[in-house]
Amino acid sequence: MDKVGIKLTKDEALVLFDFLSRFSNDDKLSIQDQAEEKALWNLTCVFEKALTEPFSSDWGNIIENARNRLRDEI
Template sequence: MSDSQVMIKLTRDEALVLSHWLEQLRTADPGRVVDDPAVWAPLHRIAGTLDKALPELFAPDYDHRLETARQRLRPDG
């Protein structure tokens, strides 16, 4: 089996919400959610890629942007 790459495409809203969730996961008690240490390598790669792709993570109105993205992604939103 080759070690080829997989590409995942996300909307900006999806990327912002996922980035926030990954950050919460990293700063909480990750052992309760992720029980296999092998999972951390891809999670860190995804989080790093999102950090580089989303300048709004460092915007003064980040909380507002995050909540707006969440609202757009919710099925009832």
């Protein structure tokens, strides 16, 4: 499996960890602080620099295949 490396600031990592931990515990994705929104925007920018696939004309198939590979088997 291909790997993608990303770099975050310590503050971004802390804020995103808290955001994702709440989701893991509550099964709800909700922004509780503007810093969470900014950290998510920053993460999107990091992904935009690291990935070319989202800009492909075949994006629909690419993301569908990625989701299928990542899902738990039923």
